[in-house]
Amino acid sequence: MAKKISRRNFFNQSFGFGAGALFFNKLPVFKASPSGRTPMMIVAHTNETGKKASETGWKILADGGSALDAVEKTANIIELDAEGMSVGYGGLPNEDGVVQLDASIMDGKTYSAGSVACIENIKTPCSVARVVMERTDHVMLVGKDALEFAKTWGFEENNLLTEKARKIWVQWRERVSDRDDWGPPEHLKKKKNEEAGSNNDFDFDRPAGTTNVLAIDKNGDIAGVTTTSGLAFKIPGRVGDSPIIGAGLYVDNEIGAAAATGRGEDVIKSCASYYMVMRMKEDRTPQQACDDAVNMIAAKYKAINSDFLPGETFRAINKKGECGCARMRSDQKAVMSLINEGGYQLYEGKLHFYRERRRR
Numbered sequence: 127m128a129k130k131i132s133r134r135n136f137f138n139q140s141f142g143f144g145a146g147a148l149f150f151n152k153l154p155v156f157k158a159s160p161s162g163r164t165p166m167m168i169v170a171h172t173n174e175t176g177k178k179a180s181e182t183g184w185k186i187l188a189d190g191g192s193a194l195d196a197v198e199k200t201a202n203i204i205e206l207d208a209e210g211m212s213v214g215y216g217g218l219p220n221e222d223g224v225v226q227l228d229a230s231i232m233d234g235k236t237y238s239a240g241s242v243a244c245i246e247n248i249k250t251p252c253s254v255a256r257v258v259m260e261r262t263d264h265v266m267l268v269g270k271d272a273l274e275f276a277k278t279w280g281f282e283e284n285n286l287l288t289e290k291a292r293k294i295w296v297q298w299r300e301r302v303s304d305r306d307d308w309g310p311p312e313h314l315k316k317k318k319n320e321e322a323g324s325n326n327d328f329d330f331d332r333p334a335g336t337t338n339v340l341a342i343d344k345n346g347d348i349a350g351v352t353t354t355s356g357l358a359f360k361i362p363g364r365v366g367d368s369p370i371i372g373a374g375l376y377v378d379n380e381i382g383a384a385a386a387t388g389r390g391e392d393v394i395k396s397c398a399s400y401y402m403v404m405r406m407k408e409d410r411t412p413q414q415a416c417d418d419a420v421n422m423i424a425a426k427y428k429a430i431n432s433d434f435l436p437g438e439t440f441r442a443i444n445k446k447g448e449c450g451c452a453r454m455r456s457d458q459k460a461v462m463s464l465i466n467e468g469g470y471q472l473y474e475g476k477l478h479f480y481r482e483r484r485r486r
């Protein structure tokens with residue numbers, strides 16, 4: 127019989143979460159200059175792929191290309207990386223072992239947006255989102271119909287489940303006896319369990335990695351992409367924040383752009399990206415806008431379950447080329463890739479509510 131382990135330990139064992147192995151490499155982290163420069167681009171990923179992607183996007187921006195092309199091509203590199211387990215090809219699957227992707231793109235210059243949700247078998251969902259944006263009068267397509275749409279436009283179908291992801295999914299199936307997303311919302315679970323006298327361990331981390339790419343081009347136009355395979359082992363059909371304009375991504379050409387990674391349910395409820403852009407409209411810096419979003423969400427939960435804090439990371443840029451990043455409830459630094467004329471560096475923002483990760 128399969129050995130039962132706590133969910134938290136399962137994720138720590140499977141993903142090396144305690145070592146921060148999923149997203150962060152060993153590059154040194156620099157505090158970026160607070161002064162803004164344009165053109166510029168930020169990328170959520172900070173590993174080698176994130177660096178390579180940033181440099182690809184930067185070449186487009188430096189050559190006078192559009193922010194829209196830069197964010198799409200940058201995100202494509204992360205989507206196509208089979209080793210990355212939270213975005214595109216190679217992403218961790220849903221509960222049934224099927225990889226379902228969410229992605230959005232927004233172009234500030236034309237005030238246009240496109241997205242796809244729960245799309246299967248397409249390695250570069252943000253490019254499908256771009257076609258939705260540019261070649262339809264709609265913003266969002268979902269599921270099988272999004273796939274059919276992509277095929278109509280010549281996107282190739284592929285199995286997105288890599289051997290590495292399949293093995294982790296099988297391990298999860300074997301070793302985790304109960305289903306993670308059935309039952310009340312996570313922020314209400316602990317209380318209900320306590321009331322029911324249950325010893326279930328709900329204090330675990332679910333990989334919900336994603337990438338954000340935000341850029342300003344030489345003309346001062348702004349664009350963004352958010353793309354993800356979503357919460358690992360989610361209930362089939364679950365849609366996170368990434369394809370929802372205003373939640374996982376928002377761009378306003380006159381103000382700036384903002385995007386989110388992490389637990390999508392909270393980002394949807396708080397319309398966090400729209401909120402951050404509106405904060406910047408009120409002259410908050412991108413860093414302050416990200417901090418405001420963290421604090422706004424934390425305050426909401428405080429009254430309901432003071433033990434609960436979701437885990438999100440917010441990123442923002444403004445028209446001047448300044449940027450910000452804030453992470454909540456983590457033992458990981460709030461870092462992201464930043465590239466401009468000064469070259470590539472890791473920008474360190476603010477970590478709110480540091481939480482020691484318990485080791486096995």
Ligand code: GLY
Nearest residue numbers: 356357366388390
């Ligand atoms: N932020 C990604 C997701 O929740 O699906």
